[in-house]
Amino acid sequence: MLAKVRQILNRMFIGSYVANRVDQVRTVNTKNGIEKQAIFLAISLTADFCLGTVIFSCVQQSGYSPQLLPQAIVNSTESTVENLKLIISWLMQNPAGLKLNSVLSRALGKFFLYHIHLWVTYVYLLIPALIDLLQTLSPVFHFLPLSLQLSILGDMLSVLCVHVFCFYAYARRITYSQINGCIALARLFAGKKYNPLRKRVDSADASLEHLFVGTMVFTILLFLLPTSLTFFLVFYSLRLSAMLGLEIIRRSIWLIQWLPCQS
């Protein structure tokens, strides 16, 4: 049960931060060289707190205060949504001169735009509650350790980027099933089929109906493949850039929390 809770917590930055610190404290209690471990942990925690305070004051000096945080969240959400809508509308027309199937690209674009619309409605319902929470927590921000501040930042970023991951998942499923269908029907085109028992390709004795329907569906899937492939590539690159930002934050948190004699 604890492993499951641990797994869920690890998905969020704040949860993984808390779990990591708890682990470190627990290791200190059960290890032999207790003095060295405890000293290192104490040094790490103190450095964390100090760095947090120092960097937060520096940031506050240059003009970003926690009161501006809710407004910043709303602004960044809106700008992400607007940019995504721009990208999808660009894909719905001829992007970069590529000859995409007009019907399918419009259908996919409308589907993704509707998903964004639903998500935006949901977020606009959630934003006031979030703003209240942040307002109550804002005096505490000054004294939080640096890794916790970074994990809060990471969590906010991942909440912003969640629909990029969603779109990537949709596009990947569509493209993957299309490619599989194309490969299987291409085998039927050449008169062969896949034998899962022997894990090889055998010759197929297909009736006329099979051949006819198989060829028509193969041609349809083949010509619709560039469109879904374009959508997939665009969302894959977006997801890669989002993952890059999140990975940077995760690595810096790990660096701050690193203890020299890890078990």
Place this chain on the structure above:
Amino acid sequence: MENGRKNQWRKVLYENGGFPDNYTPPESFLAAIERNKNLRLYTKRECFQGAAIVGREVSLVITFWSLYVYLSESLINSEQLLVALLLVVTSGYLYHLRNYTYSVLLSGLKTTLFFLTVGFALSPVLFKLTDTISTDTIHTMSVIGLVVHTFTQNYGIHGPLVSKSISLNSAIFSTVCLASRFPTHIMAFSLLCLAVFCFLLVPMWSEVYVPNPLKSLLSALISVCLLARVLPNYAVLAAVFLILVQVICPLLFFHLQSYKQTIHGPWDEASLD
């Protein structure tokens, strides 16, 4: 050597004849040559019949392409095409009613209905499929598909290139490519019906009938006339090609048979015949 006489070499390895084991008399190897063993000479009639099958298939492809051009240039209506196909198919069925049993014809009818339903259901998808791709690319792809269909069609001789599924599938592939050039989906559906007729029903019918060179020449003439109405230059090329395939090539084949010269001998690979 015994009795003052030279031992005759015999091809028997279990008797020691005083010769080494790998000895062959120098004249016995090359003298065992056989020329033109198992030679099959084709009569003129067989040559022309074989060429008639190929000619019939090529004229069928030319007819299909010319009807596509007619449809796309609105020289004929899609409804007219559908009615004509219906008439031909019905008359063919009624003609064959006397030869075949009822169940065979019923299953043929079921298959045709299945194709029609699937084609009608998929034609709205098909006619928008390659909207944005240029016409030249589409024409090139469908021509390649029809050429592959002609190459892999079964002409009565077994070969490594013959494959029933590849020929049928590439013909359907070219039809689907061409079907997207039409503005309405009923025209795409009529082209699909034409393709089902040409590439599914006609081969089934022609498997039964012995190819007649005169009839295939007649069908070649009809297809060239159909093509000449819209593409006269290509009609001339098609006529030349069909005459080459159906008249000149069999005559050439028949004439060149006398030059056949094959050599067989003990150096051939052993075959388990």
